[in-house]
Amino acid sequence: xxxxxxxxxxxxxxxxxxxxxxxxxxxxxxxxxxxxxxxxxxxxxxxxxxxxxxxxxxxxxxxxxxxxxxxxxxxxxxxxxxxxxxxxxxxxxxxxxxxxxxxxxxxxxxxxxxxxxxxxxxxxxxxxxxxxxxxxxxxxxxxxxxxxxxxxxxxxxxxxxxxxxxxxxxxxxxxxxxxxxxxxxxxxxxxxxxxxxxxxxxxxxxxxxxxxxxxxxxxxxxxxxxxxxxxxxxxxxxxxxxxxxxxxxxxxxxxxxxxxxxxxxxxxxxxxxxxxxxxxxxxxxxxxxxxxxxxxxxxxxxxxxxxxxxxxxxxxxxxxxxxxxxxxxxxxxxxxxxxxxxxxxxxxxxxxx
Amino acid sequence: xxxxxxxxxxxxxxxxxxxxxxxxxxxxxxxxxxxxxxxxxxxxxxxxxxxxxxxxxxxxxxxxxxxxxxxxxxxxxxxxxxxxxxxxxxxxxxxxxxxxxxxxxxxxxxxxxxxxxxxxxxxxxxxxxxxxxxxxxxxxxxxxxxxxxxxxxxxxxxxxxxxxxxxxxxxxxxxxxxxxxxxx
Ligand SMILES: [Zn+2]
Ligand SMILES: [Zn+2]
Numbered sequence: 369x370x371x372x373x374x375x376x377x378x379x380x381x382x383x384x385x386x387x388x389x390x391x392x393x394x395x396x397x398x399x400x401x402x403x404x405x406x407x408x409x410x411x412x413x414x415x416x417x418x419x420x421x422x423x424x425x426x427x428x429x430x431x432x433x434x435x436x437x438x439x440x441x442x443x444x445x446x447x448x449x450x451x452x453x454x455x456x457x458x459x460x461x462x463x464x465x466x467x468x469x470x471x472x473x474x475x476x477x478x479x480x481x482x483x484x485x486x487x488x489x490x491x492x493x494x495x496x497x498x499x500x501x502x503x504x505x506x507x508x509x510x511x512x513x514x515x516x517x518x519x520x521x522x523x524x525x526x527x528x529x530x531x532x533x534x535x536x537x538x539x540x541x542x543x544x545x546x547x548x549x550x551x552x553x554x555x556x557x558x559x560x561x562x563x564x565x566x567x568x569x570x571x572x573x574x575x576x577x578x579x580x581x582x583x584x585x586x587x588x589x590x591x592x593x594x595x596x597x598x599x600x601x602x603x604x605x606x607x608x609x610x611x612x613x614x615x616x617x618x619x620x621x622x623x624x625x626x627x628x629x630x631x632x633x634x635x636x637x638x639x640x641x642x643x644x645x646x647x648x649x650x651x652x653x654x655x656x657x658x659x660x661x662x663x664x665x666x667x668x669x670x671x672x673x674x675x676x677x678x679x680x681x682x683x684x685x686x687x688x689x690x691x692x693x694x695x696x697x698x699x700x701x702x703x704x705x706x707x708x709x710x711x712x713x714x715x716x717x718x719x720x721x
Numbered sequence: 722x723x724x725x726x727x728x729x730x731x732x733x734x735x736x737x738x739x740x741x742x743x744x745x746x747x748x749x750x751x752x753x754x755x756x757x758x759x760x761x762x763x764x765x766x767x768x769x770x771x772x773x774x775x776x777x778x779x780x781x782x783x784x785x786x787x788x789x790x791x792x793x794x795x796x797x798x799x800x801x802x803x804x805x806x807x808x809x810x811x812x813x814x815x816x817x818x819x820x821x822x823x824x825x826x827x828x829x830x831x832x833x834x835x836x837x838x839x840x841x842x843x844x845x846x847x848x849x850x851x852x853x854x855x856x857x858x859x860x861x862x863x864x865x866x867x868x869x870x871x872x873x874x875x876x877x878x879x880x881x882x883x884x885x886x887x888x889x890x891x892x893x894x895x896x897x898x899x900x901x902x903x904x905x
């Protein structure tokens with residue numbers, strides 16, 4: 369039991385609940401920076417003592433900077449959390465599975481509004497993350513750049529004049545930046561155009577991943593587009609390239625939805641209606657079925673089929689239907705069947721119109 | 722969930738695709754996925770999986786396939802004690818920042834395979850050394866030589882790429898000058 373987790377549970381998830389640019393298609397924008405301390409071994413080779421030293425140094429720099437040290441901010445030591453609480457942080461997109469499994473000398477700092485977080489001793493000494501609703505990578509960059517400068521002025525970052533920020537894996541060397549946007553692309557999926565679209569994006573040296581960011585693809589027609597290369601371009605150049613591609617994808621998705629309405633209106637309406645019916649009238653729902661139906665309802669909201677249903681209610685359910693969220697809400701460990709029952713009850717309740 | 726192919730490693734790559742009304746799913750570990758990718762088998766699934774693996778796959782295969790000289794295999798990072806063998810075993814991850822120097826020849830090859838350039842053009846901390854300018858200037862002059870050579874050999878496509886790089890380097894140097902001026 370951790371009462372900080374309960375405080376988080378009671379909060380709305382602002383990157384899903386708040387309005388953002390192009391929110392009919394873009395759900396959220398996220399940037400993470402990988403940083404390391406110059407005089408320490410990377411977490412993969414450091415021993416427990418060194419990991420604790422690093423953890424303390426980063427924690428006090430964060431507290432000093434004021435950015436993540438305010439009394440309302442959160443601080444979690446994964447080794448002290450139980451399995452369910454760790455799963456909760458994962459579903460909340462605040463920490464990676466790799467990080468939560470590590471458990472020695474690790475710490476997670478989270479700003480009170482959850483827009484920024486720092487994982488200490490994940491693959492790198494620092495993984496700084498900022499997330500905002502909708503499609504607004506430039507605003508995310510502005511926030512994280514500032515936070516990173518505050519931390520960097522208090523820590524001696526490992527930096528090479530030629531290679532930039534040095535990271536545990538050479539995949540991230542240079543800017544250490546991975547920027548991504550979560551897109552909802554049901555139109556392209558229904559129209560059968562998603563595979564060629566993804567192939568096209570891959571040719572541009574950008575990556576496409578599924579909702580959990582860890583490789584799962586195509587659940588709920590949610591796709592995460594991110595940059596691959598971190599060296600040889602400045603941060604604004606990388607973002608410009610991503611922005612151009614994502615802007616095009618949004619246009620393609622809008623066209624796909626329009627064409628579906630023109631050519632095959634009843635199939636689209638039927639898909640949305642059945643999705644809504646399932647969520648509104650089921651008594652047992654698996655996570656996958658719920659996610660795919662939420663995706664269908666989300667298109668319906670965009671098409672104006674449910675005027676009294678807010679798109680942010682649907683967005684928040686993307687996380688609310690997670691196994692750990694359901695169990696924290698109930699306040700106890702649930703069997704798989706009990707989870708399916710609670711998930712259905714939650715959807716029936718939230719989607720009343 | 723275990724990988725469909727080796728049934729040993731945890732599957733981290735899950736691909737789902739609608740194909741003429743049927744959903745096809747593949748669950749692969751990164752090793753098997755990059756293996757299949759190399760053999761060109763994955764295009765059958767309709768996706769270019771290589772790009773869905775993070776670049777990690779590419780880095781580690783570039784590092785794994787590196788044939789080190791006897792001198793290289795004997796190299797030990799003075800700071801963390803890691804060797805090339807150890808790096809290969811950790812999926813291409815390094816032991817400490819000093820490893821970048823200790824294993825520079827092998828790494829520069831792997832880095833070129835993955836990134837769009839070989840010199841950092843992004844953010845620099847203010848406390849960072851002024852040598853950043855020197856690094857950019859060295860790179861700029863070597864790119865200029867490269868451009869001359871490419872033009873002489875009439876390799877215009879490559880030359881255009883090189884010219885873009887030169888412009889980026891110039892822009893980065895200009896930005897550095899204006900930043901410095903505004904701090905004075
Ligand atoms: Zn496998
Ligand atoms: Zn080392």
